[in-house]
Structure formats: structure tokens, C-alpha cells
Amino acid sequence: METIQDISHFKGIGHQTAITIGTFDGVHLGHRKILERLINDAKSSGLKSTVLTFFPHPRMVLQKDADIQLLNTLEEKKQILARMGLDYLIVHPFTKKFSRLSATEFVRDILVNSLKAKKIIIGYDHRFGRNRNANIQDLIAFGNTLDFEVEEIPVQEIDEVSVSSTKIRKALLEGDIVTANDYLNYPYMLTGTITKGKGLGKQFGFPTANLHIAEDYKLIPKNGVYVVQSEIQGKQYHGMMNIGFNPTVSGTEKSIEINFFDFDGNLYGQKIQVGLLHRIRDEHKFETVDELQRQLKKDRNHSLELISK
Known part of the structure; x- marks a missing residue:
């Protein structure tokens, strides 16, 4: 074309x-x-x-x-x-x-x-x-x-x-990624550049890549945790992504953060595209960081189960 x-x-x-x-x-x-x-x-x-x-x-x-x-x-x-x-x-x-x-x-x-x-x-x-x-x-x-x-x-x-x-817009705003993807016939995508965050995820054992989307007109789905996939350096990786404010660590600005499974490398400054596969839960404020870590481990296991299916 x-x-x-x-x-x-x-x-x-x-x-x-x-x-x-x-x-x-x-x-x-x-x-x-x-x-x-x-x-x-x-x-x-x-x-x-x-x-x-x-x-x-x-x-x-x-x-x-x-x-x-x-x-x-x-x-x-x-x-x-x-x-x-x-x-x-x-x-x-x-x-x-x-x-x-x-x-x-x-x-x-x-x-x-x-x-x-x-x-x-x-x-x-x-x-x-x-x-x-x-x-x-x-x-x-x-x-x-x-x-x-x-x-x-x-x-x-x-x-x-x-x-x-x-229906696609409504589904995305409600977090119904499965319905949206059915109508699209492909995983809804977010495309942006990886920028430096506060590095808190790494401290929790779940390092994240912060996705900055330049286009302010792009529809961002409902806040929450999603299972995602992305092609990085010619290889497919899966991960889990949070859209929201990170309330447990007193976050004040909305962010999109991805924890890629089995990826070890520097993505800062790179442009990547993420396909959203499933939404697994709402964003929550946990009482302690330990509680958050335990939930992230559950999220990872749940994500891997969904990916294996």
C-alpha cells in the first residue's frame, strides 16, 4: 500500500x-x-x-x-x-x-x-x-x-x-476488552513511547515500562489491569498493564505501565505497540505495599493462565 x-x-x-x-x-x-x-x-x-x-x-x-x-x-x-x-x-x-x-x-x-x-x-x-x-x-x-x-x-x-x-467505544470505556476485540477483529492497540517513571515497580519486583501516548485524541480504555502482548525486537512478549493512578503509592497522575514477562532489556525511548487481550480487575488502593505485591503475583499467575488458553 x-x-x-x-x-x-x-x-x-x-x-x-x-x-x-x-x-x-x-x-x-x-x-x-x-x-x-x-x-x-x-x-x-x-x-x-x-x-x-x-x-x-x-x-x-x-x-x-x-x-x-x-x-x-x-x-x-x-x-x-x-x-x-x-x-x-x-x-x-x-x-x-x-x-x-x-x-x-x-x-x-x-x-x-x-x-x-x-x-x-x-x-x-x-x-x-x-x-x-x-x-x-x-x-x-x-x-x-x-x-x-x-x-x-x-x-x-x-x-x-x-x-x-x-459498541466498541462503549465496551472500551466499560473495560469490556473482549467485546471490543470481537468487533475490531484484532486486539485493541495502544501505541506510544516508553518513558522513565519513578522506578517503584522495580522495587516491588515488577519493573514496568511507562507508555506515553502523544495523541490526546486516542481513546484509553477504562482504568484497571489488563493482559497484553507486544512485539519487541522481533519477538512476541506478554505482560500485564495497569491504566490508572497507582493509589497505593499516592499517585496523582494517570499512567499506563506495563510489566512484560520474561523480558530483560532497556526500552526507554523506544516506540512500541501493545495489544490488549483481557481485563482482569479494577485498580485498587491497597493498605500496604506488601498487599500490593501479593496481588501483583496473583495478577501475573492469572495472566499466564489466560495466555496459556
Whole structure:
């Protein structure tokens, strides 16, 4: 998959495209139906499968007070789409100026002239152009004039996508990682850089790597202890991760700390990705550090049991 930043850089490519448009946050099972149809249709028609997405998310620009939480960072989304076999991902900067393009300008100048669209696969409820005043019937009319085909995604499939996104966010905020992963069809991921913490975990016999996530829009699941997996230096490791405030040691700032099993090395400054597999308990304040240590040993044994299954 080739990722292209900004539509204007999609030049000199002598292929016509099959395109779908959307944010595809999470790239979950509902999205995959649409994307697989796009990829298969493109192959059978001799076209290049292309996703046009936007960053920042339009709500970040048009509703600056929107407390938006996304399932994927942009980099995570790129990884997932690349694995699906997409030909092109075009990430266009969303600005207020771009939002003011008329429907005609968007279809003629962007989709047809710039992106060489020969087929557009889109939902029945898709709206576009200035003030979102054009709909799929307008797109079909443009297609008749500008020589491209429009395939409408049925209401049932669009509703599935909407429901899936809502259910995934709700499940994560409730700590139901199993349901979220079922809808995503992959372990929910957190990607960040390992930073130095207070070193308290090492004193307890459970050294932790502190994960700093730069993207403040990334949805962080409910506080608690999770079983996780990560690829480090080409090898898979499991561990347990705490999201929360470390109340037993009077923590005041929220942190994400991972104790990797059977890993002995320095991760400071490294960027890693963690997949969440299970949630095993809430975060608790223990009366003593000894109590906390005993619980951590139980957590480790419980985690290893879940991993072995």
C-alpha cells in the first residue's frame, strides 16, 4: 500500500481508481466488509483500490470543542489498512477551506480530475460538499455526467458500521476488552513511547515500562489491569498493564505501565505497540505495599493462565 499525504501529491499515476471515502476509525468488521468489496471490485475491474480519508478528523476542525476520542491513531490506521491489501491510502489535511468546496468542485476536481475515480463505493447516507448539501443521488447524477460508476452500500451495512463503532467505544470505556476485540477483529492497540517513571515497580519486583501516548485524541480504555502482548525486537512478549493512578503509592497522575514477562532489556525511548487481550480487575488502593505485591503475583499467575488458553 502506498500512503499519500495530500490529494495534490496524487500525480503522474496512470491508473484509474475505485474509491471509498470515510474516516474508518477502528477499521473494524463493519468497515472491512466495505473495504474488501472495494479491493475485490478494483481487482476485477483493473482499477486501483483507494481510500480517501482525512486528518485531522473533520470534527476536530469544525467542532473544536468536540471531545472526540478515536479508536486509532493515524499510524495505527495505516498499519491495519496496509495489511488488507489496499493499493492507495490518501490522507488529506482537513481544513475549513477544504470543507467549503462545493459538491461540484469536490467531485469534478478532487475525485475525477485528481484521483482518477472510475468507481465510487459509498454509503446511502454519505453527504458531501459545502454544508454537506449533496447526497448520493447527486453523486449518481455527477457520475452520469463525468463517467464514473457509483455503488451504494445498503442501509443495513451502514447501520452495522455505525453500531459497531458505538459498541466498541462503549465496551472500551466499560473495560469490556473482549467485546471490543470481537468487533475490531484484532486486539485493541495502544501505541506510544516508553518513558522513565519513578522506578517503584522495580522495587516491588515488577519493573514496568511507562507508555506515553502523544495523541490526546486516542481513546484509553477504562482504568484497571489488563493482559497484553507486544512485539519487541522481533519477538512476541506478554505482560500485564495497569491504566490508572497507582493509589497505593499516592499517585496523582494517570499512567499506563506495563510489566512484560520474561523480558530483560532497556526500552526507554523506544516506540512500541501493545495489544490488549483481557481485563482482569479494577485498580485498587491497597493498605500496604506488601498487599500490593501479593496481588501483583496473583495478577501475573492469572495472566499466564489466560495466555496459556
